Amino acid sequence: MTDATTPVLTVVQLDDGVSLDRFADWLDGVRVRPVRADLGESAGPADALDGLLVLGGQMSATSDEPGIAETRALLADAVAAGVPTLGLCLGAQLLAVATGGRVHVAAPPGRESGVIGVHWRPEALHDELVGGLVDADLPEDRRTTRMPSMHADAIVDLPRAAKWLAHSRAYPYQAFRVGSAWGLQFHPEASPATLHAWASLHDDVDTAAVDAAAAEHDEVVAGAGRVLARAFAGIVVARAAERTPA
Known part of the structure; x- marks a missing residue:
């Protein structure tokens, strides 16, 4: 149930094949406002937004x-305005570029696909978005979360002001925070069906292997994705409450 006082999360979609997917059921306490930037729709001024989420895409x-x-x-303006912001895959790469980082197109060591291990750095332990996935009782080298991935471009330099939160075996920058914004190179929103659809688009991906990994790890992946979605929605709700006059 939502009403006029419910915070609005603006979701920018850039590709017909990359949607909110399972996040649509997990973003508690906010009203989702979809914006198809690839079709010319505008999100409006960043400083008027309660929250911003930018999805992935093939470009x-x-x-x-x-x-x-x-x-x-929009991402640069959202960070400058302190708007709670989340970029997923391409969204994370756009956030990095918008705030002074660098992305390598078709980066070595090649496409990262399937279900990967996201290894959390010590900086992630108390982070308000990802901290709920980091088990403080485990040694650092075992603080790992399984997550879907499908990308060939990669962030190779973080923005100077960024906090580095996670890496994978193939690529260093799986998660980072810059000001009010987080970038996640992986896809916590992706269902097995979506991951299958993405895998089938690429000749360099073993679709059967991706399907098997998605099925094997789906319970863990879904649980972790739910934690991230609800944490981000909670951040949007909290900021909106701070902005509302008493």
């Missing part, structure tokens, strides 16, 4: 395809 974070430049600018 590059530095391309001139519809909606890309506008979304980079």
Whole structure:
């Protein structure tokens, strides 16, 4: 149940095949406002937003395809305005570029696909978004969460002001925070069906192996994705409450 006082989370979609997927059922306490930036829709001024979530896509974070430049600018403005912001995969790459980082198109060591181990750094332990996934009782080298992944471009330099939160075996920058914004290179929102659809688009991906990994780890993946979605929604709700006059 929502009403006029419910905080609004603006969700920017850049690709027809990359939606909120399972996050749609886990973003508690907010009203989702979809914006198709790839179709020319505008999110409006960043400082008017309660929260912002930017989804993934097949294009590059530095391309001139519809909606890309506008979304980079929106992300830069959202960070400057202190808007709670989350970028997923391409959204994370756009956030990095928008705030001074760098993305390598078709980066070595190649496409990272399937279900990967996201290894949490000590900085993640008390982070308000990802901290709920980090078990303080485990040694650092065992603080790992399984997450879906499907990307060939990669963040190779974080913004100077960023806090580095996680890495994987293949790529260093799986999660980071810059100001009020978080970037996640992985896909906590992706269901097995969605991951299958993405895998089938690429000749360099073993779709059967991706399907098997998604099925094997789905309970853990779904649980972790739910934690992240609810944590982010809670951050949006808390900021909206702080902005509301008493």
